[in-house]
Amino acid sequence: MNKINKDRWIFIGCVVVATTFWAMQKLSNNYKFIQRYSVRYTIPNGKVFKRQPTSTVEVTLVGLGWDIVTKSAKNIGDKIEVELSADNNQLIPSSAIAEKINSLLASNEISVSQIKPSNINILLEDQANKKVPVVSKMNIEFLPGFFIKNEIRFTPDSVVLTGSQQQLKDINQWNTEIVYISKLNKNIVEMPVALESPKSEMLRLDESMVRMNLEVEEYTEKIFTVPLRVKNSDSKVKSIPNKVEVRCVVGLSKFDLLTEEDVELYINLDESLIKRNVNIAPISISRLPSFVRHISYEPAAAKFFVLK
Template sequence: MAIVKLSATERRRLSVFFTCLGVAIVAWIFTTLSNPLPYTIDAAVTYKNTPQRRAFHSLQADTLKATVQGTGWQMLFSKMRDDSKPLTIDLSPLETRNYVVLSTQLKQINAKRDANQQISSIDPDTLYFDFSNRLTKKVPVTALMNINYQKQFAISGNVTIKPAYVTVSGPTDRLKEITEWRTDSVHAQKVNETINTRINLQPVKEGNLNVYPKTVQVVIPVDEFTEKTLDIPVKLINNHNYDNVKVFPQKVKVTFTTSLNRYKDMTEDLFEATADLDLWRDHGYSTLPVTINRFPPFCKIVKVVPANIDFIIKK
C-alpha cells in the first residue's frame, strides 16, 4: 500500500483546514441550538378546585404531551434530565359539564413556568371525565415503619396515631376497596428512645379521591428490655374424664424479656401455662410439653424450664 508523504507545509495546511472545519461545525451546532425550536415533553397532571359534590374519574392517562416554545439547548437538556413541572389543571368547569378544555387554561398554566419555556399546546386539548355519586368514608391509618433499634431496645407498646382515622371521599365503587390508609414510612436507625413525629400520609394517586387530613402524629414507644423469670403454675387441659391427674412439677420457670418500665408489673397472673392431656390419651405421650398460651404484649418468651412435665393418673 502506497503511503502518501506530506511536506511540513502541506501538513500545516491540512491541520488548519480540519481546525477550521471543526470550528465551523461547532459554530453551526451552537447557532442551531440557540434558535427557537418547539419540542414536546411528557408532563404529569395534577388537579385543583376538584368538584365537592361530584365524584369523577379521568378517562385519559395522567400524563399529557405538551409542546414547549424553547430553544434547541432547552430541548437537549430536557432529554438529559427529568425536571419538567407537573401541569396543574383547574377542574372548576366540571361543576357544569364533564370535560375541561386545556387551551383555555394555557395562560394560567404558563404563569407558573419560565418565560423561555412557555407551552403553546397540549395533546389532548380536551380532558373528559366520568361521574358517579360521591360518598365519604372514615378508614383507620396504618403507620409503615422501617426502624432499626439499638441493642437491648425495642418497641414497648402500641403505636399511637393521631388522628387514628382519616376521611376519604370519592366514588362508591372505589371506596369499597379502601379499608385503610397508610403513612409514608418512618425511617430511623439505632433508636434508643420514644419516637414522636409528624408524618405525611401516602399521596392520593387518583384525581377523584380526596383524603383529609394529609398528615398525622405518630408516637412509637421505645424502651430498654431486660430478662425476668417467674414461676408459673401449669394448668391441665382436656381432662375429659375428670381423672385424678397429678403433674410434676406443678410450676415451671418462665424466662421472658420485658421493658424496664413494666418490669415491676410483670406478675404470674399475666401468664398461663398449659399441658394437654389429649397428647397422652390420643398419641401416647409419656411426658407433656408445656405451652405458654397467654403472656403480656411486647414480651418475648426466652425459655421454659422444664419444657416437659411428668404426670401420674390415679384411677
C-alpha cells in the same frame, strides 16, 4: 505555515456560511411538527372524576420551520387549562383545545393541523369522603435491652380521603411512608412522618404528614415458678414436674406488676395420649399478659401418671 492556517480559516468560514444558508433555506419551508401539551382540569367543588381523563394531548403544528422552532421552543412545558362545568357528562371538542393552543402560540404563522385525542370525554360524579386510621410502616431496630413501652401514636391518628365512592370502597386504612430507625433507646416525640402518596390523581388526602410519638423503655428478665395444670383429665393425674420455672422479658414499668398468677402453663391430656400409652405431653401457655415481650420455660414437656 501561515498560508496553510489562512486557507484553513477560509475553508471553515465557507462551511459556516454554507451551513447557515442551507439551514435558513430549509427553515423557510412549511413543516409539520408534533408537540405534546399537558392538560390541567379545574373541577367544580363537590365533584370528582369518575374516570381519569387524558392528561396530555398530541398536537400536530403546521407552519414555517423557523416559526415552529421559535414558537414551540417558547411554549415547551405550557399547560392547557380546561375549566369544567358541574355536568356529570361533558365533551371537550378538538376545536376548544385548538383555540387554547393558538392562544398559547400567539402566532398567525402556525396552525393546528391535528389533535390526538380529537375529543376529550369527561365523566364526573359527586365526591365521597371516608375517614380511615393511619397505620405505621415504621421499621424500628432497638438497642439490645430496649423496646416499645406503649403503642405508637400518631397525630392526627386518622385521615380523610376524598374521591369516588368506587375508589374509597375498599380502603380501610392509610399507611405512613416506610421509615427506618436504628439503635433506638429513647422516646420519640412529635417526629414528622410522611403519609404514602395516593397512587391515583383522583384520590386526595386531607393530610400529607402526621407526627409520631413513641415511648421506649428498658426491658429486663423476671424469673419465677408457676404450677403446671392438667387439662381434660377425668382421672387423678400426677405430673412431673408439677411446677415450672418461667423466664419473662418485661419492661421496667411492668416489672413489679407481673406475678406468677398472671401466667398459666398446662398439659393437655386428650384420650389419644392415654390410648397410645404415651406418658409425656408438651407444656403449653394458656394465659400470658400482652406486655410480656418474650417467655421461655424449662422443661418443654412433662411426664404424667394416672393414679389408680
